[in-house]
Amino acid sequence: MTGxxxxxxxxxxxxxxxxxxxxxxxxxxxxxxxxxxxxxVAGTRNAAIDGLEALLNDVLEDMRAQGEEVPVPMSERRYSGTFNVRLGEHLHRSLAMHAAEERVSLNQYVSKKLAAG
Known part of the structure; x- marks a missing residue:
């Protein structure tokens, strides 16, 4: 559907x-x-969400009327699963050593650490 x-x-x-x-x-x-x-801001969780969603509906309507680009919701964006991170040499070495100790690739080790939060 398009607007x-x-x-x-x-x-x-x-x-x-x-x-x-x-x-x-x-x-x-x-x-x-x-x-x-x-x-x-509202007295209940539901009222806070409902108020913000109503406000956002108004903002989206105004953006469309003005010809502004409406942001795609995060939940509807596509991700490749790949991103690059620049590290200092010492951190890179440390991570590589930990990965080797666990007998996994650096990518697997870092993914596991990120997933653990």
């Missing part, structure tokens, strides 16, 4: 939302990963 100017029609519910409790405000604080400048 104005041939842009894909993006559903606001597909974006990445996060809700955290704000002890300072005594309310829930909702944010959107793809739109870091937007937020909504």
């Amino acid at each position: 104005t100017l041939g842009q894909p029609q993006v559903n606001a519910a597909h974006y990445g939302y996060r809700v955290v409790w704000s002890a300072e405000d005594g309310e829930y604080f909702a944010t959107c990963l793809e739109f870091p400048s937007l937020s909504w």
Whole structure:
């Protein structure tokens, strides 16, 4: 489905939302990963998400009307599974040594470490 100017029609519910409790405000604080400048504060988690999603729907509608490019939700983006990281020589050596000790490739070792968080 496409919207104005041939842009894909993006559903606001597909974006990445996060809700955290704000002890300072005594309310829930909702944010959107793809739109870091937007937020909504409300007394309940659901109200915070609902308020932010309604605001985002308005923002998306305005962006489309102005011919602006609408960001693709993170959940709908495609990833190759490959990225490059520059390391210092000492860290590179250390990682290679740990990988060798575990008898795995450096790539497997680093992937395992990243997945472990």
